[in-house]
Amino acid sequence: MAVTLYGLPTSSSTGRVLTTLLEKEVSDFKFQHVDLSNGAHKKPSFLSMQPFGLIPVLQDGDLTLFESRAISRYIALKYENQGTPLYGRNMKEKAYVEQWLEVESQNFHPSASALVYQLSSRPKKGLKPEEEVVKQNVEKLERVLDVYEAQLSRNPYLAGDFFSLADLSHLPRTKSLIHSANIPHLFTARENVHKWWERISTRPSWEKVMEMASV
Amino acid sequence: MAVTLYGLPTSSSTGRVLTTLLEKEVSDFKFQHVDLSNGAHKKPSFLSMQPFGLIPVLQDGDLTLFESRAISRYIALKYENQGTPLYGRNMKEKAYVEQWLEVESQNFHPSASALVYQLSSRPKKGLKPEEEVVKQNVEKLERVLDVYEAQLSRNPYLAGDFFSLADLSHLPRTKSLIHSANIPHLFTARENVHKWWERISTRPSWEKVMEMASV
Incomplete structure (x- = not known):
């Protein structure tokens, strides 16, 4: 099942996660734009995923994850056998x-x-x-x-x-x-x-x- | 070989690492007090381990590590098969x-x-x-x-x-x-x-x- 990333490419936290996905050669992820200008990140449906109302958020099956550095660590670990070894070799x-x-x-x-x-x-x-x-x-x-x-x-x-x-x-x-x-x-x-x-x-x-x- | 922790028990960052060592049942670590009052943390020998002049620092063989949350992660990983499973089970x-x-x-x-x-x-x-x-x-x-x-x-x-x-x-x-x-x-x-x-x-x-x- 493909992972879904909610965010904005212009946001620095979203950029951190996007770069991690690309380095790990995760090619089939879905990207879902969050329209901050209409307050989409402060609506109940978004707050149920991210209680602080911040982007980005990752969904992978029944896992919903926020905090860009935590998401990047998860991607580096889940896809440790493909792409760039972002955690090194030992x-x-x-x-x-x-x-x-x-x-x-x-x-x-x-x-x-x-x-x-x-x-x-x-x-x-x-x-x-x-x-x-x-x-x-x-x-x-x-x-x-x-x-x-x-x-x-x-x-x-x-x-x-x-x-x-x-x-x-x-x-x-x-x-x-x-x-x-x-x-x-x-x-x-x-x-x-x-x-x-x-x-x-x-x-x-x-x-x-x-x-x-x-x- | 025993690991050595440089720090002060009253410092909150040192306390984070000490608690991690105890939860992981690492009983043979050495604790080295760093006397902040005489500026021991700003001397060349300490700065060669920690370039920002901050405590704590962990030494484990030829590994010298700083930043308390990074040290705690390292201890949780190195001793993953003993003590409290601080990273969960999966x-x-x-x-x-x-x-x-x-x-x-x-x-x-x-x-x-x-x-x-x-x-x-x-x-x-x-x-x-x-x-x-x-x-x-x-x-x-x-x-x-x-x-x-x-x-x-x-x-x-x-x-x-x-x-x-x-x-x-x-x-x-x-x-x-x-x-x-x-x-x-x-x-x-x-x-x-x-x-x-x-x-x-x-x-x-x-x-x-x-x-x-x-x-």
Whole structure:
């Protein structure tokens, strides 16, 4: 039975799951657009699947799952014998994947999201960015990227010599930081971070997700 | 070979990992106190293990791992055939454990940490809590706990009928919210959340960690 993903290709959390499905060569999934503009995500039928009213949601038979990183982990596990080995090849590599996935979730994501909100979402609403909030979050993000720079000087990918769920998980927000928040220099100023971004953002899976988002 | 955990029993992240080790009946681990008061976590020898200068860190042979939720996942996997089945009994249960672990990390933890900082850490430094920040985070946390209340009215634990890594991961911060931030009513006001807290906070593993923290 095919899995169904509810979401929007332009949402960063949905993009994370879509990229995972494509990397795992799950070709027969159904994609169900959720129309946020008419509040479809706040209606009882959607809230019965996702009590916080957020996208994406995955349905696989009688399993209904939310939280994009949890969905991606499930897909990586269910389809472990096909596509890209997103958890690596053994328990040690898997441990490192989980470590960098947590760094993404706990350290990278909060500052990255705050900056996308300040530098992209607020201006779209006619509001100015709050300078002090921007400054603090740029500093936090730079500290994270300095650690990445050191790690990526030793390995082509965060968890080692293989592309993993940890790298993948950074794609949507980094794209927004570079293109919507317009702060590419945080990445290009760091040689190994820059090469890593070139490496992961040119993967066919992500290019396909970008194409879905631009339609 | 025994695993070594570097941390402090009073730190909530260290408490998460210690509880996981005890639930998995890993009795021969070594515990290495990290003296934050003399800046041991910012010295080169520690930074070579944990580039952000944070506790805890796990060493297991040539594996050096940080991020408490990643360490806990590694322990749950490495010792999957002993102790409490913290990931459940099959792929579907594991998916739900990951989902609620992500809810803890993305939804519960940010507000909970902000409130512990505002209502416990700031007063200890002679600073008043910032009223607006407290108000916003109480509202956010109440929305999360409302979802928990509904979920826990159907199941004794977050991911189903079994105690999992998702419940475990809530122990340290919830304890701080109740005892240090002094807002137990957020939990006691919700019948099923309250029963859940009684259920998980009386586990021998957690009682032992509390004992280690009070020495």
